[in-house]
Amino acid sequence: MTSKETLLANTQSPVGASLLAKTTNQSPSSLNDTPHSRAGRNVAPSLPQVSGPTLDFTEVCLTLGRTTILDKVTFQVRPGSVHALVGPNGGGKSSLIKTLLGQMPHQGRLSLQWPGEPGTIGYVPQSLEFDRGLPMTVDDFMAAMCQRRPAFLGLSKHYAAAIGEALERVGMQDKRKRRMGALSGGERQRVLLAQGLIPPPQLLVLDEPMSALDEAGIQVFERLLVDWRAAGITVLWIEHDLEAVGRLADHVTGLNRRVLFDATPQQALTPDRLLTLFSTHPRSLA
Numbered sequence: 001m002t003s004k005e006t007l008l009a010n011t012q013s014p015v016g017a018s019l020l021a022k023t024t025n026q027s028p029s030s031l032n033d034t035p036h037s038r039a040g041r042n043v044a045p046s047l048p049q050v051s052g053p054t055l056d057f058t059e060v061c062l063t064l065g066r067t068t069i070l071d072k073v074t075f076q077v078r079p080g081s082v083h084a085l086v087g088p089n090g091g092g093k094s095s096l097i098k099t100l101l102g103q104m105p106h107q108g109r110l111s112l113q114w115p116g117e118p119g120t121i122g123y124v125p126q127s128l129e130f131d132r133g134l135p136m137t138v139d140d141f142m143a144a145m146c147q148r149r150p151a152f153l154g155l156s157k158h159y160a161a162a163i164g165e166a167l168e169r170v171g172m173q174d175k176r177k178r179r180m181g182a183l184s185g186g187e188r189q190r191v192l193l194a195q196g197l198i199p200p201p202q203l204l205v206l207d208e209p210m211s212a213l214d215e216a217g218i219q220v221f222e223r224l225l226v227d228w229r230a231a232g233i234t235v236l237w238i239e240h241d242l243e244a245v246g247r248l249a250d251h252v253t254g255l256n257r258r259v260l261f262d263a264t265p266q267q268a269l270t271p272d273r274l275l276t277l278f279s280t281h282p283r284s285l286a
């Protein structure tokens with residue numbers, strides 16, 4: 001099954017356990033709150049169970065017209081890790097994600113290995129193109145993205161609770177009846193994040209999820225990241241905020257048409273490497 005087929009197949013699947021129940025059950029504090037730890041014994045904390053897949057990009061190439069967008073891109077995203085993808089504008093980050101989701105043609109090999117049955121992929125795109133004048137509320141948008149029943153018939157009972165919980169998690173519960181076109185950039189970004197949570201994904205692909213978020217929005221995102229990590233979800237995260245990457249990612253790949261580094265943030269985010277990544281014009285690498 002291709003990643004696109006997996007994505008489509010899974011967006012049709014029913015919502016399982018509620019989003020909040022899922023993260024509460026698997027939060028680090030509840031994992032550590034065993035009878036042994038409560039009794040004060042010195043027990044190593046339980047490791048979160050990995051539910052996300054391994055991703056392998058092997059010599060992935062993408063050419064559009066005569067322009068090489070991706071040149072033999074090879075790296076691995078480990079299961080249950082938060083893996084950041086950084087690089088300059090036009091470096092091919094969003095294009096790489098689109099090849100993963102089956103939205104762009106590519107050469108080379110892309111593989112997803114799930115720990116069990118193929119799971120759900122959540123995707124938060126870089127931006128949302130839509131007519132600002134559309135009479136589409138936040139609830140309508142969530143319904144269109146998450147449920148099978150047509151959005152104009154309202155929220156289905158099946159999805160209403162999960163949609164409410166997802167909007168609450170991103171702090172948009174009070175703005176469900178607002179028109180999408182009337183939202184601020186940061187509010188729209190929060191709604192994009194919320195739709196990526198339904199159905200609960202095992203792989204999350206995030207294309208600049210923090211852009212336009214204010215301080216409170218960034219805190220919301222960081223809390224979600226803690227929950228995803230605790231749940232063993234694999235997160236592939238495009239980000240320009242290198243300070244946030246250094247603080248929150250397990251691994252980071254520098255992409256400027258080709259892979260320029262692939263290491264831990266401590267190893268990768270050195271002044272020399274960043275200078276190479278951001279000063280090299282993509283077209284000069286031929």
Ligand SMILES: Nc1ncnc2c1ncn2[C@@H]1O[C@H](COP(=O)(O)OP(=O)(O)OP(=O)(O)O)[C@@H](O)[C@H]1O
Binds near residue numbers: 090092094
């Ligand atoms: N459909 C397309 N047709 C032609 N060229 C495209 C297409 N989509 C993307 N490109 C080009 O591919 C290059 C990589 O674009 P991409 O959006 O992947 O970059 P990015 O790393 O995500 O940049 P940013 O940080 O600005 O989001 C750019 O030069 C862009 O103009």
Ligand SMILES: [Mg+2]
Binds near residue numbers: 093095126
């Ligand atoms: Mg992009």
